[in-house]
Amino acid sequence: MDFLILAQLVVSGIAVGMIYGVIAFGYQLTFATSKTLNFGQGEALMLSSLVGLTVVQFTGYWIMLPIVLAFGMVQGAVVERLGVRQAIKTKSESGWIMATIALGIIFKNLAENIWGRDALKFPSPLPEAPIGLMGVNILPMEIVIVLGALAMMLAVETFNRRSIFGKAVVATANDREAAGLMGINTSLVITFSYALSSMTAAFAGVLIAPVTLTGASMGGALGLKAFAVAIIGGLSSGMGVIVGGLILGITETLTGFYLSTGYKDVPGLVLLLLVLSFKPSGLFGRSAIKKV
Amino acid sequence: MSLQRRMLGAFAATLLSTTMLASSAIAADPIKIGLTGPFTGGSASMGVSMRDGVKLAVAEINKAGGVLGRPILLVERDDEAKNEVGVQIAQELINKEQVVATMGFINTGVALASQRFYEENEIPVINNVATGTLITQQFLPPVSEKNYIFRMSANDIIQSGMIVEEATTRRGFKAPAILADSTNYGQLGQADLLKALAAKGVKAVTTEKFNIGDTDMTSQLLRAKSANADVILTYGIGPELAQIANGMAKLGWKVPIIGSWTLSMSTFIDNAGANGDGAVMPQTFIQSPSTPKRKAFIDAYQAAYKVDRIPSPISAAQGYDGVYVLAAAITQAKSTEGPKIQAALENLSGKVEGVVTTYDHPFTASDHESITSNIPVFGLVKNGRVVAARDEDISGANAVRLKTKN
Amino acid sequence: MTGHFLKGLGLALLLVFPFVVTSPYYVHLVVVIAIFSILALGLDVVFGYTGEVSLGHSALFGVGAYTAGVLAFQLGIGFFWSIPCGIVVAAGFGALLALPALRVTGPYLAMVTLAFGTIIEILINEMTFLTNGPLGISLTKKVVYDWRPLGDTLPFLKMALPRMREMQFYYVTAIALVLTLLVISRLLASRYGRAFEALRDSPIASDCMGVSVYKHKVLAFVVSAGFAGLAGVLFAYSEQYIAPNNFSFEQSITFLLAVTMGGRKSRVGPILGSAIVVYLPNLLSDIDQFRVVAAVIAVIALMVGGIRMWREPDSRARTAIPVVLCLGFFVFSLFLQKITDYKLTVYGMMILFVVYYLPDGIFGFLRATIGRIRPAWVRQTVDISGQGDASSAWAATAPRVETGRPLLEIRDVVMQFGGLRALDTVSIAVMPRSVHGLIGPNGSGKSTTMNVLTGIYTPTSGQVLFEGVSIAGHTSAEIAGAGIARTFQNVQLFGELTCLENIMVGLHHTYAGTMADVAVATPRARREEAHATQRAASLLRFVGLEAMANEEARNLPYGRQRLLEIARALALDPKLLLLDEPAAGLTAPDIVELMAIIRKVRDQGITMVLIEHHMDVVMGVCDTVTVLDFGQKIAEGKPAEVQADERVIAAYLGTAHADAA
Numbered sequence A: 001m002d003f004l005i006l007a008q009l010v011v012s013g014i015a016v017g018m019i020y021g022v023i024a025f026g027y028q029l030t031f032a033t034s035k036t037l038n039f040g041q042g043e044a045l046m047l048s049s050l051v052g053l054t055v056v057q058f059t060g061y062w063i064m065l066p067i068v069l070a071f072g073m074v075q076g077a078v079v080e081r082l083g084v085r086q087a088i089k090t091k092s093e094s095g096w097i098m099a100t101i102a103l104g105i106i107f108k109n110l111a112e113n114i115w116g117r118d119a120l121k122f123p124s125p126l127p128e129a130p131i132g133l134m135g136v137n138i139l140p141m142e143i144v145i146v147l148g149a150l151a152m153m154l155a156v157e158t159f160n161r162r163s164i165f166g167k168a169v170v171a172t173a174n175d176r177e178a179a180g181l182m183g184i185n186t187s188l189v190i191t192f193s194y195a196l197s198s199m200t201a202a203f204a205g206v207l208i209a210p211v212t213l214t215g216a217s218m219g220g221a222l223g224l225k226a227f228a229v230a231i232i233g234g235l236s237s238g239m240g241v242i243v244g245g246l247i248l249g250i251t252e253t254l255t256g257f258y259l260s261t262g263y264k265d266v267p268g269l270v271l272l273l274l275v276l277s278f279k280p281s282g283l284f285g286r287s288a289i290k291k292v
Numbered sequence B: 001m002s003l004q005r006r007m008l009g010a011f012a013a014t015l016l017s018t019t020m021l022a023s024s025a026i027a028a029d030p031i032k033i034g035l036t037g038p039f040t041g042g043s044a045s046m047g048v049s050m051r052d053g054v055k056l057a058v059a060e061i062n063k064a065g066g067v068l069g070r071p072i073l074l075v076e077r078d079d080e081a082k083n084e085v086g087v088q089i090a091q092e093l094i095n096k097e098q099v100v101a102t103m104g105f106i107n108t109g110v111a112l113a114s115q116r117f118y119e120e121n122e123i124p125v126i127n128n129v130a131t132g133t134l135i136t137q138q139f140l141p142p143v144s145e146k147n148y149i150f151r152m153s154a155n156d157i158i159q160s161g162m163i164v165e166e167a168t169t170r171r172g173f174k175a176p177a178i179l180a181d182s183t184n185y186g187q188l189g190q191a192d193l194l195k196a197l198a199a200k201g202v203k204a205v206t207t208e209k210f211n212i213g214d215t216d217m218t219s220q221l222l223r224a225k226s227a228n229a230d231v232i233l234t235y236g237i238g239p240e241l242a243q244i245a246n247g248m249a250k251l252g253w254k255v256p257i258i259g260s261w262t263l264s265m266s267t268f269i270d271n272a273g274a275n276g277d278g279a280v281m282p283q284t285f286i287q288s289p290s291t292p293k294r295k296a297f298i299d300a301y302q303a304a305y306k307v308d309r310i311p312s313p314i315s316a317a318q319g320y321d322g323v324y325v326l327a328a329a330i331t332q333a334k335s336t337e338g339p340k341i342q343a344a345l346e347n348l349s350g351k352v353e354g355v356v357t358t359y360d361h362p363f364t365a366s367d368h369e370s371i372t373s374n375i376p377v378f379g380l381v382k383n384g385r386v387v388a389a390r391d392e393d394i395s396g397a398n399a400v401r402l403k404t405k406n
Numbered sequence C: 001m002t003g004h005f006l007k008g009l010g011l012a013l014l015l016v017f018p019f020v021v022t023s024p025y026y027v028h029l030v031v032v033i034a035i036f037s038i039l040a041l042g043l044d045v046v047f048g049y050t051g052e053v054s055l056g057h058s059a060l061f062g063v064g065a066y067t068a069g070v071l072a073f074q075l076g077i078g079f080f081w082s083i084p085c086g087i088v089v090a091a092g093f094g095a096l097l098a099l100p101a102l103r104v105t106g107p108y109l110a111m112v113t114l115a116f117g118t119i120i121e122i123l124i125n126e127m128t129f130l131t132n133g134p135l136g137i138s139l140t141k142k143v144v145y146d147w148r149p150l151g152d153t154l155p156f157l158k159m160a161l162p163r164m165r166e167m168q169f170y171y172v173t174a175i176a177l178v179l180t181l182l183v184i185s186r187l188l189a190s191r192y193g194r195a196f197e198a199l200r201d202s203p204i205a206s207d208c209m210g211v212s213v214y215k216h217k218v219l220a221f222v223v224s225a226g227f228a229g230l231a232g233v234l235f236a237y238s239e240q241y242i243a244p245n246n247f248s249f250e251q252s253i254t255f256l257l258a259v260t261m262g263g264r265k266s267r268v269g270p271i272l273g274s275a276i277v278v279y280l281p282n283l284l285s286d287i288d289q290f291r292v293v294a295a296v297i298a299v300i301a302l303m304v305g306g307i308r309m310w311r312e313p314d315s316r317a318r319t320a321i322p323v324v325l326c327l328g329f330f331v332f333s334l335f336l337q338k339i340t341d342y343k344l345t346v347y348g349m350m351i352l353f354v355v356y357y358l359p360d361g362i363f364g365f366l367r368a369t370i371g372r373i374r375p376a377w378v379r380q381t382v383d384i385s386g387q388g389d390a391s392s393a394w395a396a397t398a399p400r401v402e403t404g405r406p407l408l409e410i411r412d413v414v415m416q417f418g419g420l421r422a423l424d425t426v427s428i429a430v431m432p433r434s435v436h437g438l439i440g441p442n443g444s445g446k447s448t449t450m451n452v453l454t455g456i457y458t459p460t461s462g463q464v465l466f467e468g469v470s471i472a473g474h475t476s477a478e479i480a481g482a483g484i485a486r487t488f489q490n491v492q493l494f495g496e497l498t499c500l501e502n503i504m505v506g507l508h509h510t511y512a513g514t515m516a517d518v519a520v521a522t523p524r525a526r527r528e529e530a531h532a533t534q535r536a537a538s539l540l541r542f543v544g545l546e547a548m549a550n551e552e553a554r555n556l557p558y559g560r561q562r563l564l565e566i567a568r569a570l571a572l573d574p575k576l577l578l579l580d581e582p583a584a585g586l587t588a589p590d591i592v593e594l595m596a597i598i599r600k601v602r603d604q605g606i607t608m609v610l611i612e613h614h615m616d617v618v619m620g621v622c623d624t625v626t627v628l629d630f631g632q633k634i635a636e637g638k639p640a641e642v643q644a645d646e647r648v649i650a651a652y653l654g655t656a657h658a659d660a661a
Helices: A002-034 A041-059 A061-089 A093-115 A140-162 A164-174 A176-181 A186-208 A219-233 A238-258 A266-278 B002-020 B044-063 B083-096 B108-120 B133-137 B156-170 B184-200 B218-226 B238-251 B266-276 B292-305 B313-333 B338-346 C002-020 C024-049 C057-075 C079-103 C106-126 C155-166 C168-189 C191-201 C203-208 C213-239 C249-262 C268-283 C287-311 C313-335 C339-357 C361-373 C446-453 C476-482 C499-510 C515-520 C523-542 C558-570 C588-603 C615-621 C639-644 C646-653
Strands: A131-133 A136-138 B031-037 B072-078 B101-104 B125-127 B149-151 B176-181 B206-210 B231-235 B257-259 B280-283 B377-382 B385-388 C408-417 C420-430 C435-439 C461-466 C484-486 C576-580 C607-611 C624-629 C632-637
Touching: A002 A041, A002 A061, A002 A136, A002 A140, A002 A164, A002 A186, A002 A219, A002 A238, A002 B218, A041 A061, A041 A093, A041 A186, A041 A219, A061 A093, A061 A186, A061 C339, A093 A219, A093 C106, A093 C249, A093 C339, A136 A140, A140 A164, A140 A186, A140 A238, A164 A176, A164 A186, A176 A186, A219 A238, A219 A266, A219 C106, A238 A266, A238 B218, A266 C079, A266 C106, B031 B044, B031 B083, B044 B072, B044 B292, B044 B313, B072 B083, B083 B108, B083 C024, B083 C213, B083 C268, B101 B313, B108 B125, B108 B133, B108 B149, B108 B184, B125 B313, B133 B149, B133 B184, B156 B176, B156 B184, B156 B231, B156 B257, B156 B280, B176 B184, B176 B218, B184 B206, B184 B231, B206 B218, B206 B238, B218 B238, B231 B238, B238 B257, B238 B266, B266 B377, B292 B313, B313 B338, C002 C024, C002 C168, C024 C057, C024 C168, C024 C191, C024 C213, C024 C249, C024 C268, C057 C079, C057 C106, C057 C213, C057 C249, C079 C106, C079 C213, C106 C249, C168 C191, C168 C213, C168 C515, C191 C203, C191 C213, C191 C499, C191 C515, C203 C213, C203 C476, C249 C268, C249 C339, C249 C361, C268 C287, C268 C361, C287 C313, C313 C339, C408 C446, C420 C435, C420 C446, C420 C624, C420 C632, C435 C446, C435 C615, C446 C484, C446 C576, C446 C607, C476 C484, C484 C558, C499 C523, C499 C558, C515 C523, C523 C558, C558 C576, C558 C588, C588 C607, C588 C615, C607 C615, C615 C639, C624 C639, C624 C646, C632 C639, C632 C646
Parallel strands: B031 B072, B031 B101, B101 B125, B125 B149, B176 B206, B176 B231, B231 B257, B257 B280, C435 C607, C435 C624, C484 C576, C576 C607
Antiparallel strands: A131 A136, B280 B377, B377 B385, C408 C420, C408 C461, C624 C632
16 A cells, blocks of 8 residues: 555656656757746746647647647747847846746736636546556556657757757857857757747647646746756756656655645755755756866 | 716716705715726636626616715726735725725735725725635724624635535545645635534544645645545635546545535636536535526626626625625715715615625624525536535525524 | 935935825835835845846745744734844845855856745745744734824924824835945945955956955845845835735746846836836726826837937937837727736736846936936046055065975876866976966966966866965965965956956955944945055056046956956955966057066066966066976976977977967
8 A cells, every 4th residue: 555655656746747857858958059048938838738728629639739839939939039039149147037037927918818817628638537557547648748758858859969950959059159150040049949948848738738727827837847857957968857857746746745745845946956056057967167 | 888888877877866866966976996806817717707796786786876876986906816916906995096995805815914904994895705714803893993894705614614514414424634725715714624623523634735736636635545534625726626636536536525615616617527526515606596686697797798607606696795785885874984884884774685695784793794604505516517516405495595693 | 416415305305205195005105115125225236236136035025024923923022123133034044045056156046046935935834833824924013102202392393293103114114225225335335346246247257356256145145135134024014914925936026127127236226116116016907097107108218219319320220119119018008908907918018128128227228328418427436546656556465485495386286177188297386576487389288277276176186385385175265365366368357347446356355344344334444445445546557547447347448458457466465476368469569568567566576477378478577487288397497498498399380289379
């Protein structure tokens, strides 16, 4: 019985953690190319999944996916154009932080006005009855979440390594100035990385929507948690976000069960502070050599 | 839309008053009444339903010639469910807009933070939705000479008492688990539930907490399950309640859910789907045309706001009734001065027929609750709607339940 | 003079306001604005001066408020005691928040503050036994002091006092605001303010000037948190009810917006910004008022934009966009029917507009606009004419080494970066009062040596002895304190500080006064500041930059920047001065001047290590020269000997590996 409970908690933690991981992966994409990230990532996820909710009624779940991914890309590009480009140009740190937060606020308000303020049910493409695996209950959708998140990250990584455009992304990530001198249109690459980043958020959004709920306020908490994951895992390591996500997801459910549900969020945040204090580049991150 | 109608109304009112009574010829300027609640954010569906119910009643009253021959003018403010915004709005409504009374409050915290200003300025507050027991007791004599805070909703003591009564006495559960959200709504309710359980000599096997926005309830439910709970008592709002129901389905663990009135929120019903069927909760109003008055109200609401199901029927009904009670008090006081309205509310002579109940002396100096524990009935979630858990509760002689006098 | 007049006017306005405006609504509004201003002024220390984004200030605000709340609720302790308690507790939390900030900046630091804020919010919510949890705490505004007896003494007071008593919370808040302004202004004008800006502009240079980045970052957070605590206490008593959700993440954004919109790095800005953000919800709930304000903004934008287009025809297109946006905003307000639903959108658009077109805030914009027309009105200058002489430029003590022993000794130092061995068992001895040249092709390990010497890198193995004491592994600030100063290959000035202030950062070590001295402006603090100004002026004269004392360092021509860097390094009163390619990018006349300066510095008994590619400089001033190639020492000796060395020629001209500089 006790072991079963532990197993059940870990399984739930994994599903939640993979979502954190895939959103955190989105942070990594933009941070690599531009040293900025979208504080409104949670809202990107929210907006895409609400768009998905509207589209899904006409097309069904699987055809909706590419449409939403495309929407996510456009949304990401818009964020970059409106919120980040200017700040990168003027090298203003507070600029992009404030601007992406502002865009997040605007997206959320628009969503409230279009889809209403209540949480909405997202139709599940798979049966909603749990599958029993050795006494542990899993929703079919949870399996899809884990596999989908992994597939998404793998696809983006492969794209970055194999395609010529992906190589430009990697080059920009390594040294923006040098890449610029080599004739790479770095600002286009940055826009593209934002598009990719929002696309992963969009994907995460429609993956979890059938399990959680969709609604204007779904993004905020997720974006924050994923942020913590990105920092814990390191903003430069793909492996890091997966492990970071799993750590956070599992700690949350375990703390909730074994300690107190009221303090569920605390260990994750404390872990975050510890990581930042002792290994600021993250558990899996590489630390750069200071150059003077 | 409103300017023309307002002018028309004012014109009609002026005409009426001048022909009837020369002495009250100043009458035409409107009576300003504040209306505050969360119209944006997580609890907006309750705020908006309440607002719409209030507006419906005000439109009807103004159409019928207003109060004291003057139309009612609502000053709406969105408190965003934030305490400090509520405080700001209170100051604005009192000092800048100079309202005669305020209808309001969905969130107990906002009510507790803002009511002080109304009390200090002797402006009556009709609390339409917030249920925190403390709300009407903040300024009970002797703390303050007169209490200006009145309530139209069933407070937490009434609700928790009913929930516990239903769970233990009527249905015989022995091991309740409490799941409450971490806001003051959930925590105040949890405290009241524990008290009510203690009075019955039953101990909660576990009390769990969850945050607004939580989507995974596995930990909480597993704790309840491993404590061998046979019923779940809830105090939270729609989306998270739905996650509880869905989480239970996922764990393949099914025990009944009994909880506060928020189990009737559409966000619970829609999102829990079949998993939410069977949940019961105290309701002061069920969207069911069990009396002509209720039918008229539901029809009017549906027509005015083009919806089939009222997002939060209770909020709308209580808001609607609140306006009529307030209007009756102003009429009786023949004045728009706060102290006189307050006195009239505490001693309302005529009966006011509302949709929740018929208000016959709803308030006294020591009792500012219009709802007593006999008025709410149990609602039951069934096929995406809230119906009466027991049909006999809302039919025949039971259809309109009157406040008990003591 | 105008400054004093404006300050007096502001004070008078604060004093008479409750007599002019009697509506409690507006009085309360002003109280809240004052409270937000106190917090925003404190936030500006962190955000404007040290340049770090804090998303945790609402938590610090909450800590202050809850200190007051818990004291009153649990212990029955009243308002006046809760003020110092609130400040101290919040400052403590500020220190706690800053500790993980040891090694992080930018988005990481923002994340730390965000996590910190969330944890505090959860703790307040969960620690019911202390904070009453989500139910919140009610407080009462007791009569602080009954003034009535005073009223009998003077007929005028008899009229004024009842109102003042009624409004005494207003006055308490007003006094707190004035004191905040005073203390913060003094602090930021002092060495602390300069240190905060220095660590923002160049953390590495700050450390190398003995101004510990870590210590001052913590200090900035502590000060800022203290004011947040003060604001929190006042807020608790002004609202008389506090609950955990008062202190959410959104509130932090509001505070940041107040500072950004009002204008960073100013006193007026945060107050202006606070007024806007406090009034904003009211504005956004009243469509008519909103339209009027939108119209006013459009008119102002048209006027300012018109003037600017007329004066600067080149940037017409760029100026036109914000003007069109403002006009569009007004048109949008006309079409808007239900403002409540869209108020967050309006709020977000305002943030965006500020980020884009008012990066320095409204006050910064005003200052710049006025500065364009009447520069003298807005420029704050320190007059140093007549100050400074050659004698007070120098204060270095003689090195403590036995005769014949080196001042600096590098023994078998290895510096390994992953697979790259940047320094491979290098040993160098620098004799006191000499100029020691360090040359070698690019990538030979010269700058690495410099960084090892100043504590930026810790050597993988080997020893570094200064005055016979090991300094390897010590922090840059400690090494600077021991008497080693440096300049940088890529100039690391504090760009937004003036030349004078740059040097005064270097003089940080000459102060003994504490922050308390600065806050109360004790004679000691004034004396030290005057003394430092005198010395800074002297050093500016020494490098011939006295005419540019009040110019921001970033506006200097490159050659002058290098000279300023040398003067700043000299301000540290070093025994050893490390010059990293001082002649790079200099014109021929500049180089001559530089060589004269180096000789003068040597005449003061200061030892120097000089990295340089210009051989005439090396040959002209160095006593000894060490040559590095691929991280190894390949030659050492008198300049002429080294110049003739075969391996040196090979390394430079390339026999096997052609990599000439």
